[in-house]
Each structure stands twice: as structure tokens, then as C-alpha cells.
Amino acid sequence: xxxxxxxxxxxxxxxxxxxxxxxxxxxxxxxxxxxxxxxxxxxxxxxxxxxxxxxxxxxxxxxxxxxxxxxxxxxxxxxxxxxxxxxxxxxxxxxxxxxxxxxxxxxxxxxxxxxxxx
Amino acid sequence: xxxxxxxxxxxxxxxxxxxxxxxxxxxxxxxxxxxxxxxxxxxxxxxxxxxxxxxxxxxxxxxxxxxxxxxxxxxxxxxxxxxxxxxxxxxxxxxxxxxxxxxxxxxx
Numbered sequence: 011x012x013x014x015x016x017x018x019x020x021x022x023x024x025x026x027x028x029x030x031x032x033x034x035x036x037x038x039x040x041x042x043x044x045x046x047x048x049x050x051x052x053x054x055x056x057x058x059x060x061x062x063x064x065x066x067x068x069x070x071x072x073x074x075x076x077x078x079x080x081x082x083x084x085x086x087x088x089x090x091x092x093x094x095x096x097x098x099x100x101x102x103x104x105x106x107x108x109x110x111x112x113x114x115x116x117x118x119x120x121x122x123x124x125x126x127x128x
Numbered sequence: 129x130x131x132x133x134x135x136x137x138x139x140x141x142x143x144x145x146x147x148x149x150x151x152x153x154x155x156x157x158x159x160x161x162x163x164x165x166x167x168x169x170x171x172x173x174x175x176x177x178x179x180x181x182x183x184x185x186x187x188x189x190x191x192x193x194x195x196x197x198x199x200x201x202x203x204x205x206x207x208x209x210x211x212x213x214x215x216x217x218x219x220x221x222x223x224x225x226x227x228x229x230x231x232x233x234x235x236x
Binding site for chain 2 (some may be wrong): 045054055056057060069071072105107109112113114115116118119120121
């Protein structure tokens with residue numbers, strides 16, 4: 011069965027960086043693309059960006075493109091989301107999610123809480 | 129960027145009732161690439177509907193989606209206790225992918 015296992019809770023100071031991982035299993039890794047979606051406490055969902063696991067092509071939300079990088083390691087079937095210059099309003103649960111032919115998300119990771127606080 | 133506006137913000141209903149949630153887009157959603165999700169506290173969203181009207185795998189037929197262009201809706205017939213949650217719409221026809229702000233369905 012498809013599983014997306016994310017890394018654990020992170021606590022960071024403003025200005026730091028965080029790297030969240032998403033280990034995929036139960037399917038052919040390069041058959042699905044990976045997006046990252048975040049959710050601030052008690053708020054809605056925000057799409058951050060995506061990567062084609064087949065070509066490596068990335069697409070980012072314009073408001074984050076200067077601070078976020080999404081990568082994959084096909085040898086370990088793991089995706090990574092790197093967010094730099096963290097601010098307090100980056101405090102959120104970060105989810106990875108996979109999509110096939112179009113970016114609707116059938117499968118999600120369990121989420122990683124990232125707290126940014128001085 | 130396509131802005132999705134969901135209404136109402138909160139609905140108080142009883143099990144067994146029928147409900148229709150609305151999602152309005154600021155511009156036409158290409159190819160009606162509109163999805164609906166349900167989210168319970170502490171869990172990731174669960175896909176219900178894609179392509180405006182196609183049910184995802186394992187979703188009961190009391191859930192149905194409709195609409196096109198800028199106006200979309202999700203209907204749940206005969207609410208079950210597990211249906212009380214927050215519902216989000218999402219467009220994936222253009223970048224950035226965007227979500228509505230959510231409609232909370234609560235038990236009256």
C-alpha cells in the first residue's frame with residue numbers, strides 16, 4: 011500500500027532553515043509527482059510547490075520561490091522540502107502529497123510540525 | 129492566481145440531513161480541474177472528488193460533486209456522524225494550485 015512517511019517535529023529560530031523529508035513506499039516512485047502543502051495552526055491549506063519525480067522539474071508558489079527548494083532522491087525514494095530564512099508565520103504543519111496525471115492528491119504524508127520561535 | 133471562495137464558513141446540521149457546500153472561483157478553472165477534500169482534526173486531508181464530479185476511490189456515493197467554470201458544489205446526502213469535518217476545495221488547473229478557505233460542518 012502507498013505510504014508517505016515524513017520526518018519528525020522541528021523547532022527552529024527565525025532566520026534558520028528546515029529540511030523536511032518524505033519517504034515514499036508501496037508504489038513506483040517515478041510514477042507520481044510530489045507536492046508540498048502547508049497548514050498554519052487553525053488555518054487553511056497552502057500549496058508550496060511540486061516536483062516531477064521523473065524529470066526533476068520543479069514549480070513553486072510565487073510567494074515562496076525565493077526561499078523553498080524541493081528535491082528528490084530516487085535511490086531512496088525520498089523527497090525533501092527545504093525552507094530558508096524562516097519566519098514566525100512559517101509555523102505550520104507541512105505535508106507531502108503525491109499526484110499522477112494532475113495535481114489532485116489521493117495520498118498524503120502524516121504531516122510534520124515546524125515551529126519557528128525565538 | 130485563482131482565488132477560491134467557499135461558503136458558508138460554518139454549517140450546523142444534524143445527522144441524516146442533506147447539505148450542499150459551495151466553492152466559487154475568481155476565474156474559470158481550466159478543464160474543471162476542481163477537487164474536494166475532507167479534513168478531520170489532527171489528520172491530513174482526504175480526497176473526495178476530483179475533476180469536479182469524479183468520486184475518489186473508496187468514497188461513498190452519498191458524496192457528489194458538480195459544477196463547471198467558476199461555480200462548483202459538493203453535496204452530501206444523509207449526513208453520517210463521520211462527515212462532520214472541514215471541507216476544502218482545490219483547483220489544479222493552473223499554477224499556483226490554490227485551496228479554498230474551508231467550510232466547517234458541525235453537529236447541531
